[in-house]
Amino acid sequence: MVSYLSSEPGLLKLRFNRRCYSLLHNAVIEPGNLDNFYRTYRLPKNPFFPLFFLIKRDYLAAREKGRFEREEYIRTGLSRLPAYIKVIFTLCSRLEKRMTGRDSCPVYRKSFLPSTKKRTDEYGQFSHGDWMDFFDGYLDKLAGEYEHLPLKKVEYLGAALALQWEPDQNYGMPSAETVTRLYRELSKAYHPDRGGNSHYFIKVKWAKDYFRG
Numbered sequence: 001m002v003s004y005l006s007s008e009p010g011l012l013k014l015r016f017n018r019r020c021y022s023l024l025h026n027a028v029i030e031p032g033n034l035d036n037f038y039r040t041y042r043l044p045k046n047p048f049f050p051l052f053f054l055i056k057r058d059y060l061a062a063r064e065k066g067r068f069e070r071e072e073y074i075r076t077g078l079s080r081l082p083a084y085i086k087v088i089f090t091l092c093s094r095l096e097k098r099m100t101g102r103d104s105c106p107v108y109r110k111s112f113l114p115s116t117k118k119r120t121d122e123y124g125q126f127s128h129g130d131w132m133d134f135f136d137g138y139l140d141k142l143a144g145e146y147e148h149l150p151l152k153k154v155e156y157l158g159a160a161l162a163l164q165w166e167p168d169q170n171y172g173m174p175s176a177e178t179v180t181r182l183y184r185e186l187s188k189a190y191h192p193d194r195g196g197n198s199h200y201f202i203k204v205k206w207a208k209d210y211f212r213g
Helices: 002-007 009-013 018-026 031-041 048-079 083-100 106-111 117-125 128-145 151-162 176-190 198-212
Strands: none
Touching: 018 048, 031 048, 048 117, 083 106, 083 128, 083 151, 106 128, 128 151, 128 198, 151 198, 176 198
């Protein structure tokens, strides 16, 4: 293709209108339609164009394949997240849609949904503490975007996350036995007297009190 450009300097001087550029960019001209393409846009019948379309179609097909594989990788990675995380952020997306008043949740899409394999892998390595920190940052972004947050539901989801409890999609409360069991398990991991993280311990204790209150 470079050799054609080198041997035909006039090709570099060609000017394409917006429609012609779009046809070139998207490589939609089939070999049988080249003559009509040349006539319509007053282009020379040069071997450069069929070669360009061939290479561009291969490139676009490879890019589409890569996009599909990346999206499938992300879907698979998200499916492997803990069940309570998947439910909590599904409910977060629904809350945001109610706040926007339409089928749109920009903060959820931008802040939670990964767009790369790398970010998907990072989610797979998140600890419980990482998710608690992530949720706090997520709420800050929601508060920055929307003036009025449904605080009761937000607190409910934060408490569910802190206790690693898969919340009820109708915001029902967990049983007292469930709260006690989860609190005991997590307090052993986070209690400062056991060498745990006091910041996360406080969050877990707050969650226990929230559901018992």
